[in-house]
Structure formats: structure tokens, C-alpha cells
Amino acid sequence: MFRKQGKKENEMAQSGFVKVARASEIKPGQIKELKAGSAKVAVANVSGQYYAFSPWCPHQGWPLWSGDLKGELVRCYLHRWQFNVRTGENEAPGGIPVTLPTYPLKVEDGEIWVDITNVKPFRVDSAEQA
Numbered sequence: 001m002f003r004k005q006g007k008k009e010n011e012m013a014q015s016g017f018v019k020v021a022r023a024s025e026i027k028p029g030q031i032k033e034l035k036a037g038s039a040k041v042a043v044a045n046v047s048g049q050y051y052a053f054s055p056w057c058p059h060q061g062w063p064l065w066s067g068d069l070k071g072e073l074v075r076c077y078l079h080r081w082q083f084n085v086r087t088g089e090n091e092a093p094g095g096i097p098v099t100l101p102t103y104p105l106k107v108e109d110g111e112i113w114v115d116i117t118n119v120k121p122f123r124v125d126s127a128e129q130a
């Protein structure tokens with residue numbers, strides 16, 4: 001059993017995933033800032049589904065783990081931009097098309113793993129700004 005778990009962890013690590021927390025540590029409706037290797041990520045629990053994203057608001061860097069989580073939307077306290085934690089899209093009414101970086105996430109045997117090497121990057125959609 002122990003040997004099998006070590007092999008699985010090695011496979012996850014080789015595919016870029018880093019273990020960040022036990023799933024039970026993040027309750028539904030909660031966001032936590034977590035260490036992922038040398039990086040930091042935020043992980044949200046949306047009704048038992050977990051999503052990883054940049055812990056910093058792409059507007060002016062406010063910590064998003066301190067924001068409100070309503071369904072898939074996290075609202076930044078500073079200027080009230082709202083990001084979908086699954087897609088990264090800014091869904092604030094009238095908000096500019098800026099995307100919050102998100103990360104692939106897996107839950108294996110009650111542990112949350114985040115691939116910090118495969119970020120969906122910050123994006124400003126210039127076509128929609130015209």
C-alpha cells in the first residue's frame with residue numbers, strides 16, 4: 001500500500017502536479033491561499049468541486065483568498081471585480097475583459113494536487129477593449 005502511494009505521488013509530480021492540501025481542509029464556499037512548491041495558489045471549494053487560481057487579483061494585486069465566494073464567482077474586496085474561479089473570466093457587470101490565471105487541479109485519495117507548470121495565463125482581450 002505505502003509503496004503504491006509513493007509510485008502514484010511520483011507520477012503526479014512528474015506530470016507537474018504538486019500536493020497542496022487535504023480536500024477536507026477547504027470547506028464548501030471557502031478559499032484558501034496555499035503553497036504549491038515555490039509558488040502560491042488559491043484553491044476554492046465550490047459545492048465540492050475544487051478550483052485553483054492565482055491568489056492575487058489581476059487588477060491591483062489584492063489577495064483574492066480574502067474575497068467573497070458566491071458559487072463560482074470570487075469578488076475582490078478592493079474594487080469589486082468578480083472572477084469565475086473555473087474559467088478565470090472577469091464577470092463583473094461592465095468589467096473589462098481580464099482573465100484571472102487558473103491552474104489544472106486534481107483530487108486523488110482526498111489530496112488536492114495543482115499543476116503549477118500549466119497555468120492558463122493572465123489575459124486582456126484587446127479585441128473587446130475597442
Ligand code: FES
Binds near residue numbers: 057058060076077080
Ligand atoms: S484589486 Fe481587485 S478589483 Fe481592483
